[in-house]
Amino acid sequence: MNAIETHDLTRYYGDLCAVNHLSLSVDHEVFALLGPNGSGKTTTVLMLTTMLRPTEGTATVCGHDTVRDGELVRRSLSYVPQDMAVDIKLTGRENALLFARLYGVTAPKDRVDELLAVMQLSDRADELVKVYSGGMRRRLELVQALVHEPEVLFLDEPTLGLDVAARATIWEHITALKKGGMTIFVTTHYMDEADRFCDRVGIISRGMLLALGSPPDLKARLGNDVITAHIDGTFRDPGVDGIMLFAFASDEASFLAENGREALPVLADAFTRAGIKVRALALREPTLDDVFLHTVGTPEEPAGFDQTKFRTMLRRRR
């Protein structure tokens, strides 16, 4: 039995399909759901945490159906929403104690003390949350979520709006929790974090799961090398066989090539012939950012970049 299983999970808001036949299984790992704004990440999390009824399909958490056994599901999970919700009129300790009591934890005071210490909040615990920084509030939310030792933890954009150090701290805690055997489901926009700290990622766009795997796997599947070109003036694809344009944003175009070293001069030539001014060309290994852009497409392009269609289009143009 996997900690989280979904089968054709679907949710419509009126006519809008926010999540489209999502099938996933997640178990004893840090799993990240990645996707552009409005792709259905929060909707997925809300369905898994029994806050929203699926239009179609099923989901189980720790073997319990999210619709039929809501209470058993809620017993095994904790949920930290995307928009921070800690009570600014209460102290950190009061915030945490409220949740410990609502969860029916035995010895709530001790449990809260222990967790406040783990999250480095002990010395500020009796101040009102009003004076807490964003990072402290996030850690307090983790304290609230962890009071009852959940088997599965859902974090909707846990590092949103935090500085680099605070983000690193949050991820340290997440990694430690996973080592303790917890299953952690996060959503994030930060590819570098997903790459470094998550065991597997799923990329969704417009509610559809387009890629699924470990970051190294996904990067390897993209293959080869990435060439980025900084363009002056107007840009159009020079159209070289075997060198595929997969992203273009502001003045930077990204290409995929089998062999980057050999492709570099070819591409440079093609640019010159096409009369496009290039300020710089760089060769690098693919990152998760590249995987993401390749999968969901740049904003100007339709989602789900179709590689073969693109190739045919290129050939036709020449």
Place this chain on the structure above:
Amino acid sequence: MRGVVWYIERDFLRWVRGRVAVFSALVMPAAWLIFVGLALPIRFTDNYLDFITPGILVMTMLSAGLSGGTLLMFDKILGFLNKFLALPSPREDILFGKILFVSLRGLIQATIILVIAVLIGASVYSPLQYGLTYLILFLFGVLLSAFATTLALYLEDHDSFAAVNTMISMPLFFTSSALMPYSVMPGWLRVIAMANPLSYAIDAIRAVNAGALPVAQIASLMILGVVVTAVSVQVFRRVTV
């Protein structure tokens, strides 16, 4: 049911920490008591203060109950409701906690108003009479806060809630028996006033003060309270899956 206690404790802490709001809610009813209760030249009774005090107590509960809906509205807007809904404790506890807290807070405010009334010359009654008065005010508070929380669950944003709130609270008060007895009302007002649930509570308290036991009014308040709470629970279940 343990959850109810913790939800009430939370709301109570938040309430007493917003110091200004604790007192500002009392200004209106206190002003009515002093400026209308003492100053209005009235001919149908020689102690208008005694006549109007039950009305002002019920008015205190009315505004306490209605504004109690904003608590749930803000919990909804600020994401607290979602976090509470993700907890394994019974979800209805959230609602019952709210209704009870708002009613109890109204009773605390009504107590202060009652003390002011006695200080400026209202008659003092027996402990049993006060006990019955509190029972009536509590039942009325439950009715009002159940209504307000239902409204808060239905409406999308705080502005529309506040709009509905102001739209109904003043007319409800003026069309009740708070300010004058039925005998001096124009005919059309009498009809409305007799149907107004505020009048049930006000008349019941006046009856208690006169030494009677208003079984019919207490029973109606109780039945209304149960019905509206049941509706509130239904709406709550529907909006939260």
